[in-house]
Amino acid sequence: xxxxxxxxxxxxxxxxxxxxxxxxxxxxxxxxxxxxxxxxxxxxxxxxxxxxxxxxxxxxxxxxxxxxxxxxxxxxxxxxxxxxxxxxxxxxxxxxxxxxxxxxxxxxxxxxxxxxxxxxxxxxxxxxxxxxxxxxxxxxxxxxxxxxxxxxxxxxxxxxxxxxxxxxxxxxxxxxxxxxxxxxxxxxxxxxxxxxxxxxxxxxxxxxxxxxxxxxxxxxxxxxxxxxxxxxxxxxxxxxxxxxxxxxxxxxxxxxxxxxxxxxxxxxxxxxxxxxxxxxxxxxxxxxxxxxxxxxxxxxxxxxxxxxxxxxxxxxxxxxxxxxxxxxxxxxxxxxxxxxxxxxxxxxxxxxxxxxxxxxxxxxxxxxxxxxxxxxxxxxxxxxxxxxxxxxxxxxxxxxxxxxxxxxxxxxxxxxxxxxxxxxxxxxxxxxxxxxxxxxxxxxxxxxxxxxxxxxxxxxxxxxxxxxxxxxxxxxxxxxxxxxxxxxxxxxxxxxxxxxxxxxxxxxxxxxxxxxxxxxxxxxxxxxxxxxxxxxxxxxxxxxxxxxxxxxxxxxxxxxxxxxxxxxxxxx
Amino acid sequence: xxxxxxxxxxxxxxxxxxxxxxxxxxxxxxxxxxxxxxxxxxxxxxxxxxxxxxxxxxxxxxxxxxxxxxxxxxxxxxxxxxxxxxxxxxxxxxxxxxxxxxxxxxxxxxxxxxxxxxxxxxxxxxxxxxxxxxxxxxxxxxxxxxxxxxxxxxxxxxxxxxxxxxxxxxxxxxxxxxxxxxxxxxxxxxxxxxxxxxxxxxxxxxxxxxxxxxxxxxxxxxxxxxxxxxxxxxxxxxxxxxxxxxxxxxxxxxxxxxxxxxxxxxxxxxxxxxxxxxxxxxxxxxxxxxxxxxxxxxxxxxxxxxxxxxxxxxxxxxxxxxxxxxxxxxxxxxxxxxxxxxxxxxxxxxxxxxxx
Numbered sequence: 011x012x013x014x015x016x017x018x019x020x021x022x023x024x025x026x027x028x029x030x031x032x033x034x035x036x037x038x039x040x041x042x043x044x045x046x047x048x049x050x051x052x053x054x055x056x057x058x059x060x061x062x063x064x065x066x067x068x069x070x071x072x073x074x075x076x077x078x079x080x081x082x083x084x085x086x087x088x089x090x091x092x093x094x095x096x097x098x099x100x101x102x103x104x105x106x107x108x109x110x111x112x113x114x115x116x117x118x119x120x121x122x123x124x125x126x127x128x129x130x131x132x133x134x135x136x137x138x139x140x141x142x143x144x145x146x147x148x149x150x151x152x153x154x155x156x157x158x159x160x161x162x163x164x165x166x167x168x169x170x171x172x173x174x175x176x177x178x179x180x181x182x183x184x185x186x187x188x189x190x191x192x193x194x195x196x197x198x199x200x201x202x203x204x205x206x207x208x209x210x211x212x213x214x215x216x217x218x219x220x221x222x223x224x225x226x227x228x229x230x231x232x233x234x235x236x237x238x239x240x241x242x243x244x245x246x247x248x249x250x251x252x253x254x255x256x257x258x259x260x261x262x263x264x265x266x267x268x269x270x271x272x273x274x275x276x277x278x279x280x281x282x283x284x285x286x287x288x289x290x291x292x293x294x295x296x297x298x299x300x301x302x303x304x305x306x307x308x309x310x311x312x313x314x315x316x317x318x319x320x321x322x323x324x325x326x327x328x329x330x331x332x333x334x335x336x337x338x339x340x341x342x343x344x345x346x347x348x349x350x351x352x353x354x355x356x357x358x359x360x361x362x363x364x365x366x367x368x369x370x371x372x373x374x375x376x377x378x379x380x381x382x383x384x385x386x387x388x389x390x391x392x393x394x395x396x397x398x399x400x401x402x403x404x405x406x407x408x409x410x411x412x413x414x415x416x417x418x419x420x421x422x423x424x425x426x427x428x429x430x431x432x433x434x435x436x437x438x439x440x441x442x443x444x445x446x447x448x449x450x451x452x453x454x455x456x457x458x459x460x461x462x463x464x465x466x467x468x469x470x471x472x473x474x475x476x477x478x479x480x481x482x483x484x485x486x487x488x489x490x491x492x493x494x495x496x497x498x499x500x501x502x503x504x505x506x507x508x509x510x511x512x513x514x515x516x517x518x519x520x521x522x523x524x525x526x527x528x529x530x531x532x533x534x535x536x537x538x539x540x541x542x543x544x545x546x547x548x549x550x551x552x553x554x555x556x557x558x559x560x561x562x563x564x565x566x567x568x569x570x571x572x573x574x575x576x577x578x579x580x581x582x
Numbered sequence: 583x584x585x586x587x588x589x590x591x592x593x594x595x596x597x598x599x600x601x602x603x604x605x606x607x608x609x610x611x612x613x614x615x616x617x618x619x620x621x622x623x624x625x626x627x628x629x630x631x632x633x634x635x636x637x638x639x640x641x642x643x644x645x646x647x648x649x650x651x652x653x654x655x656x657x658x659x660x661x662x663x664x665x666x667x668x669x670x671x672x673x674x675x676x677x678x679x680x681x682x683x684x685x686x687x688x689x690x691x692x693x694x695x696x697x698x699x700x701x702x703x704x705x706x707x708x709x710x711x712x713x714x715x716x717x718x719x720x721x722x723x724x725x726x727x728x729x730x731x732x733x734x735x736x737x738x739x740x741x742x743x744x745x746x747x748x749x750x751x752x753x754x755x756x757x758x759x760x761x762x763x764x765x766x767x768x769x770x771x772x773x774x775x776x777x778x779x780x781x782x783x784x785x786x787x788x789x790x791x792x793x794x795x796x797x798x799x800x801x802x803x804x805x806x807x808x809x810x811x812x813x814x815x816x817x818x819x820x821x822x823x824x825x826x827x828x829x830x831x832x833x834x835x836x837x838x839x840x841x842x843x844x845x846x847x848x849x850x851x852x853x854x855x856x857x858x859x860x861x862x863x864x865x866x867x868x869x870x871x872x873x874x875x876x877x878x879x880x881x882x883x884x885x886x887x888x889x890x891x892x893x894x895x896x897x898x899x900x901x902x903x904x905x906x907x908x909x910x911x912x913x914x915x916x917x918x919x920x921x922x923x924x925x926x927x928x929x930x931x932x933x934x935x936x937x938x
Contacts (some may be wrong), residue, residue, distance in 0.1 A: 031658065240713075481672035484633050487659040488666040489686035489733065489741075495660075503676045 052436025107188025143342030228303025243429030245525030290427030584773030665734030742818030
């Protein structure tokens with residue numbers, strides 16, 4: 011047999027099939043090149059820009075002055091203030107969000123369903139609308155100060171244009187995020203550890219503080235870091251609440267340096283890289299915590315979790331949960347609706363004159379139509395491209411692992427550490443040197459959004475791809491399918507829920523995004539967030555409110571539509 | 583030959599996990615690859631399927647070379663014309679039973695009438711005709727196993743590959759499925775290569791068994807040969823149950839000396855080569871156990887003491903301490919723990935094998 015080997019005919023290579031595997035290689039090469047270009051272009055441009063003495067596209071010299079200027083007292087205090095806001099927001103968010111998750115899922119809290127639904131809505135309530143509503147409520151002439159001064163006789167009212175105001179609204183905005191992060195670990199905890207503690211004689215509060223919370227410590231730490239990152243890279247809240255009171259954080263500092271004379275693009279780049287360094291370090295720490303946490307003794311076996319009776323603390327739990335959704339969702343919504351239907355501002359609704367002229371204005375405004383249309387295109391179409399790229403990226407990095415897949419994996423996860431504002435600044439620097447007619451187009455905004463959110467979508471899809479048993483795909487190859495065939499016929503349908511989930515995630519993120527777009531828009535490529543901010547800056551609170559009400563209705567409508575069309579999307 | 587493997591080598595980076603393995607499976611033959619986990623048996627199977635790229639040697643299926651990396655031949659899995667049953671069944675959850683089974687035909691562009699006919703036939707063979715419109719989540723583990731089997735045999739592949747297909751089933755179901763797999767394979771008269779770490783499975787199902795260890799073939803042969811004539815201690819130990827005592831050659835052919843100097847007569851021996859350290863292998867059923875004061879039943883008697891007794895039903899398994907080691911003995915008689923006993927075996931039933 012061994013001798014006869016050379017006489018054995020070689021199996022015929024079917025031409026067409028080979029070509030289809032070549033196609034897969036071409037797709038991989040295209041994905042790798044595209045991801046590297048998308049991510050590296052703005053980052054490289056930003057690093058380049060941070061060493062230039064002039065604006066993008068203008069003759070200049072190499073310099074390290076931008077970094078030297080970082081050390082100015084002004085910027086150092088900005089960095090310090092940014093960290094302070096980040097830490098304060100993160101700590102309060104994690105305490106409040108975890109407490110709510112524990113109340114809702116571990117006690118006999120009576121209004122579980124309605125609170126969960128309202129927190130879900132609050133999660134999608136855009137930051138710029140929330141900030142605006144709270145300015146209307148808390149500004150010197152606002153409703154709260156009116157109540158304090160004219161009803162209660164307190165002259166020292168609240169100051170919303172302050173660091174405390176920024177932290178307060180940030181907390182309202184981010185607690186739902188913490189709740190969603192903590193809900194999973196809290197529900198999937200193995201009850202046997204608590205049972206063991208109770209068997210050992212521990213009372214409920216002992217179980218909570220000595221068993222439950224320590225077991226959740228990795229999740230808590232991870233949520234804390236993520237909330238910190240969101241708080242230091244956010245733009246809308248510090249811009250709307252901070253800039254009027256001359257309080258600048260790093261993202262708003264970049265905005266001021268780029269959009270207001272005297273502009274300093276080089277210093278903006280250095281500030282952007284500083285912010286990116288902070289967020290990247292935090293994200294790296296968060297990844298280490300998550301990886302270490304996998305070894306912890308939370309097994310994921312559900313069941314056995316005892317529901318704790320609230321007893322005489324029921325009123326406190328009710329006040330806490332309803333109080334939160336009242337402040338973060340209901341009160342802001344009410345004040346915006348009120349503002350949108352009155353002729354001019356009166357604190358007492360019984361003395362107000364009502365009108366629909368704001369809605370009429372928006373109904374007839376070509377400008378408003380254009381920004382709604384732009385936003386829908388950016389979210390709807392951009393989401394499709396983003397999900398397609400994310401699916402290919404995670405297929406190659408999680409399943410196929412061709413040579414150099416690590417480069418793809420690393421590059422695709424880099425934007426995790428790059429705030430939207432910084433990414434946009436990078437694109438701003440890059441476009442000046444690229445021979446592409448991109449500036450001021452929706453395409454540039456879509457490209458910036460996709461780059462910014464690629465790792466989130468990749469993670470959502472990759473998380474499910476990992477769980478699909480390898481042999482399901484291998485069985486298709488054995489059955490005669492090519493790799494591309496196995497991808498299309500087995501992996502794609504099996505990962506459909508995560509693809510839908512990733513689309514939902516991207517659509518919602520793109521729809522509400524403000525920080526990535528504020529440096530890139532022109533009058534032709536305005537999106538809703540920019541239009542509303544524009545009305546608001548122009549002191550036209552009525553128009554801003556009516557547009558916000560419409561936007562919120564569109565968002566909630568889209569949520570309803572997506573959940574109805576793709577029930578699986580919600581689970582991701 | 584349906585499957586011919588010559589000098590197959592598989593490396594992961596620097597690490598070589600399969601060292602130049604050769605094996606054949608004839609048309610209609612059922613061959614098992616048996617070995618402990620990590621011995622390279624699954625890797626070998628996956629190289630034959632093309633799910634892993636071999637690093638060296640050649641593999642041919644039905645006379646056509648499908649893998650010969652030295653000549654840059656690596657035929658992709660989809661053109662190898664094989665059927666395979668996976669350990670996890672790998673039944674696709676988003677397709678009905680019929681769609682799962684039809685997959686190999688539908689990707690090859692067979693007409694839908696023909697597909698329907700063959701799916702019915704394949705489901706008939708495994709007895710799942712009524713369940714064809716169900717989804718896998720509505721099936722039991724055993725039924726999913728049958729779907730995987732039907733999917734593997736549809737379209738009459740040249741060879742059938744099995745990757746520990748029974749390890750996820752419970753013991754009762756496993757025995758029935760063994761018989762079933764063998765029946766289907768005989769009916770289709772197709773070559774089958776079956777990977778398992780369960781020696782009972784390998785012995786009961788196979789025409790031939792190939793025992794592997796650390797990426798090498800230790801021995802290949804009929805189940806009886808492996809059981810009665812293992813070439814070394816590893817095979818003797820892995821196939822069936824056996825006890826081993828160190829012995830030394832005396833110079834007389836067929837006479838060996840145990841640790842305390844007792845001479846024993848053993849007629850059968852494996853190829854010992856230059857191996858000085860030899861082992862006497864004894865199967866528990868071929869050793870008898872007697873009271874210490876009973877009259878010696880012949881020359882091959884060893885003095886010992888009962889360490890443990892486990893009642894198994896048809897017999898009691900005794901662990902007897904003798905000079906140089908312990909022996910497992912099956913007996914229908916009762917002996918007390920700690921009782922002094924003597925064990926006896928026939929010169930034809932022991933076997934001398936090279937030590938480790």
